[in-house]
Amino acid sequence: MASIPSSNLIAKPHLLSSSSSSSKLQLFSLSSSSLKTNTSFKSFITHSVARDAPASVTATDAVKKEKGLETDPKVLWERYTEWLYQHKELGLYIDVSRVGFSDEFVKEMEPRFMKAFKDMVELEKGAISNPDEGRMVGHYWLRNPKLAPNSFLRLQIENNIEAISAFADDVVGGKIKPPSSPEGRFTQILSVGIGGSALGPQFVAEALAPDNPPLKIRFIDNTDPAGIDHQIAQLGSELASTLVIVVSKSGGTPETRNGLLEVQKAFREAGLNFSKQGVAITQENSLLDNTARIEGWLARFPMFDWVGGRTSEMSAVGLLAAALQDMVVLPYKDSLLLFSRYLQQLVMESLGKEFDLDGNRVNQGLSVYGNKGSTDQHAYIQQLREGVHNFFATFIEVLRDRPPGHDWELEPGVTCGDYLFGMLQGTRSALYANGRESITVTVQEVTPRSVGALIALYERAVGIYASLVNINAYHQPGVEAGKKAAGEVLALQKRVLSVLNEASCKDPVEPLSIEQVADRCHAPEDIEMIYKIIAHMAANDRAIIAEGDCGSPRSVKVFLGECNVDALY
Numbered sequence: 044m045a046s047i048p049s050s051n052l053i054a055k056p057h058l059l060s061s062s063s064s065s066s067k068l069q070l071f072s073l074s075s076s077s078l079k080t081n082t083s084f085k086s087f088i089t090h091s092v093a094r095d096a097p098a099s100v101t102a103t104d105a106v107k108k109e110k111g112l113e114t115d116p117k118v119l120w121e122r123y124t125e126w127l128y129q130h131k132e133l134g135l136y137i138d139v140s141r142v143g144f145s146d147e148f149v150k151e152m153e154p155r156f157m158k159a160f161k162d163m164v165e166l167e168k169g170a171i172s173n174p175d176e177g178r179m180v181g182h183y184w185l186r187n188p189k190l191a192p193n194s195f196l197r198l199q200i201e202n203n204i205e206a207i208s209a210f211a212d213d214v215v216g217g218k219i220k221p222p223s224s225p226e227g228r229f230t231q232i233l234s235v236g237i238g239g240s241a242l243g244p245q246f247v248a249e250a251l252a253p254d255n256p257p258l259k260i261r262f263i264d265n266t267d268p269a270g271i272d273h274q275i276a277q278l279g280s281e282l283a284s285t286l287v288i289v290v291s292k293s294g295g296t297p298e299t300r301n302g303l304l305e306v307q308k309a310f311r312e313a314g315l316n317f318s319k320q321g322v323a324i325t326q327e328n329s330l331l332d333n334t335a336r337i338e339g340w341l342a343r344f345p346m347f348d349w350v351g352g353r354t355s356e357m358s359a360v361g362l363l364a365a366a367l368q369d370m371v372v373l374p375y376k377d378s379l380l381l382f383s384r385y386l387q388q389l390v391m392e393s394l395g396k397e398f399d400l401d402g403n404r405v406n407q408g409l410s411v412y413g414n415k416g417s418t419d420q421h422a423y424i425q426q427l428r429e430g431v432h433n434f435f436a437t438f439i440e441v442l443r444d445r446p447p448g449h450d451w452e453l454e455p456g457v458t459c460g461d462y463l464f465g466m467l468q469g470t471r472s473a474l475y476a477n478g479r480e481s482i483t484v485t486v487q488e489v490t491p492r493s494v495g496a497l498i499a500l501y502e503r504a505v506g507i508y509a510s511l512v513n514i515n516a517y518h519q520p521g522v523e524a525g526k527k528a529a530g531e532v533l534a535l536q537k538r539v540l541s542v543l544n545e546a547s548c549k550d551p552v553e554p555l556s557i558e559q560v561a562d563r564c565h566a567p568e569d570i571e572m573i574y575k576i577i578a579h580m581a582a583n584d585r586a587i588i589a590e591g592d593c594g595s596p597r598s599v600k601v602f603l604g605e606c607n608v609d610a611l612y
């Protein structure tokens with residue numbers, strides 16, 4: 044086996060294209076197209092507990108040979124034992140034996156790996172590894188502040204951890220109280236944030252929070268008004284004892300700002316003082332930071348310039364929410380459900396890049412999806428095994444089924460957890476039998492340590508992969524295009540409203556066709572968008588359709604229900 048540092052994932056450029064994991068095992072993989080025939084998959088899964096591919100599912104060896112995959116079970120066992128990586132201290136195993144790389148390939152890749160490892164050492168020492176934004180990339184220091192390149196940064200991290208833990212203790216211990224709650228202490232957390240400012244805390248809460256944490260957490264991670272209303276309604280009278288944590292590195296993300304404004308409105312309507320229950324986690328002097336400071340919020344914690352949103356779980360973003368739930372070990376079913384969603388952002392926002400570091404167009408990227416096994420076996424595994432072949436799967440296996448003393452045999456010799464184990468092993472075998480590659484990552488149980496190790500593993504894998512393919516993993520220029528376009532739509536909506544308002548203030552009211560609105564907005568080229576804007580406003584009772592219906596755009600004539608005289612001038 045080639046000498047590759049044990050802390051790193053073995054990868055060849057297509058190897059990280061997908062991953063999978065479940066409660067115990069989750070599954071996520073590369074997107075693909077249509078579903079094929081519905082061969083019964085379940086039957087062979089249930090018959091393949093802890094065995095390699097049973098005869099009934101062994102596909103032609105030709106398929107595997109064609110992919111360079113080993114077919115002889117003895118040689119495969121040797122390959123498994125030779126390549127199995129174990130990190131004893133973490134109780135973590137990585138099995139890459141079901142990926143068809145050859146010794147020659149590893150040899151050929153060795154210099155590139157060595158360069159990637161060197162890049163990683165430089166990155167940890169504080170190199171500007173995000174050149175487009177001129178930033179250091181320091182999320183590894185959060186786990187081990189001693190790695191920070193200077194004592195100023197080390198102290199910044201350490202002081203922040205201390206401040207978070209003191210604040211969390213005071214909240215959980217009831218020293219810091221909500222002003223008007225009958226309970227006299229905080230009982231709920233409402234976390235407002237999106238992308239990296241939500242996914243890590245969501246994943247960790249789902250994986251590790253006990254059934255009855257001191258503070259229950261819920262999230263607003265979108266600008267969907269109905270979703271926001273639902274979260275607020277669920278809080279009910281407990282809004283008075285809700286700690287609202289607003290998370291945004293930039294402090295200016297519109298979805299997060301909208302969530303905050305909606306929550307503040309709910310507080311006003313309930314006669315509550317938001318500032319006594321609000322916490323901001325953001326970069327110093329951002330819009331959010333300034334708002335929180337001026338309004339005198341309960342607390343503010345910094346996000347550091349050198350930590351990206353999608354790698355911020357070990358910063359205040361993840362730590363405050365975790366500390367407030369007093370995390371305990373609960374290796375229960377489905378608890379890793381959100382890992383794939385978390386990784387989707389980490390992998391796709393980091394690796395989906397148009398240009399490499401030398402400016403060449405490379406259109407890199409790996410699609411990640413999945414939920415959990417064995418549930419996903421009843422959804423899309425059929426296609427993975429038999430359909431379009433452009434992915435590899437990663438199984439996340441958890442060895443401990445339940446806390447000690449809680450297991451029981453639902454059939455002689457077989458527990459519920461044995462079934463889950465069987466499903467994982469069976470799926471792995473069945474995929475391989477049909478030439479589909481997979482990696483298996485195994486942890487002993489779901490603990491804060493193992494969850495941290497999984498996050499660290501993938502952060503590292505993404506960083507190494509980016510070096511191998513020579514891209515910047517730490518910026519996201521593509522996201523800006525969508526944000527900019529959204530801003531233009533809203534600006535156009537304001538023009539549409541102004542034109543409609545003018546026509547609606549006439550006596551008699553002048554209903555306008557879509558073409559007339561587009562002309563008066565001086566935006567004939569945007570007519571389709573104008574139609575969509577009007578259809579959306581009409582659906583929300585903010586515009587009145589005088590003629591026609593939204594299904595036939597050319598027939599529509601529209602005006603506003605009220606004339607806003609002030610807006611005329």
Ligand SMILES: O=P(O)(O)OC[C@H]1O[C@](O)(CO)[C@@H](O)[C@@H]1O
Binds near residue numbers: 293299352
């Ligand atoms: O934390 P912020 O600045 O609100 O950004 C939220 C998310 O938006 C992005 O900037 C773009 O999707 C992510 O990288 C980030 O995690």
